[in-house]
Amino acid sequence: MTPRILNDGLFFHPDGSSAMDVLKRLAEGTSNHRFDDPFAPAITETDEKIARLERQIRDAEWRVIALKNELERAKQRRVEQEAAQARFAETGEVDPILIPDCTKLAEADEAKRRAAIKDSLDFSLPTELKDAGWTQVGDARVTDYEIIVTIRKPRTDSAINVDLEAEKIVAKVKESVKPFAEEGSVYRLSLRERIAARPQQPREPPS
Incomplete structure (x- = not known):
């Protein structure tokens, strides 16, 4: 079976x-x-x-x-x-x-090289991206291995106000908890039994 x-x-x-x-x-x-x-x-x-x-x-x-x-x-x-x-x-x-280990001098030389790369960089946003609403954000960034260009596009939907949405959810949760708080409710009695049977958090010794 x-x-x-x-x-x-x-x-x-x-x-x-x-x-x-x-x-x-x-x-x-x-x-x-x-x-x-x-x-x-x-x-x-x-x-x-x-x-x-x-x-x-x-x-x-x-x-x-x-x-x-x-x-x-x-x-x-x-x-x-x-x-x-x-x-x-x-x-x-x-x-x-x-x-001296001359790290600062070497870093200054590398910074100059990166600045030169940025000055010589000829990047233009492709037309199809422009038409779709994308724009370039700031200058290109040069790392040890990459040249990074950041682009962005505005959202067309409305962003959620997280604080306001949280307040609405809290109100709904409070409403859902009411049956547990009613005197004589079987749900309240059941919950009290579950809480009583639950291992309690150990108390810290007094300071």
Whole structure:
């Protein structure tokens, strides 16, 4: 006998059970109050923000550590250069550490070459693109391997006001949550049982 996978009832919502799935149903007014957790979208948003901020803080801390290490190496090089300069005064020996790497000079030469390429560049937007509403944005950009020209075309549709649209969705979600808040509602009782059975977030020790 072929085993049957249950996709409904106590185990799965047929239209998906992620926080985004629940939010879409709340916004559309199609929430299944027996299966959906109306608070999951808000809690998931907060959890995602916490994770993003923690990741950004870790990245920033690593960048600070890397910068401090580079600073220490630069300070150590400065000490070694002082010692090498003193040896030169005594022996006439030129230590390689006293020779600059000339990176800035090489970068200046490359910048001149790129400027020359831009000045000699004869680019004109093809007629078919102009006729379709495309225009060039700014000057061409020259990289190590490419010459890049940016073009753009105005949108013909109306952009969505994200803040206003979010306010409308919030109003719809509030309306969809009302059945859970009604006193004596079977949905409220079911939700309370689910919340009670859910593992609680561990509390941080008092500071």
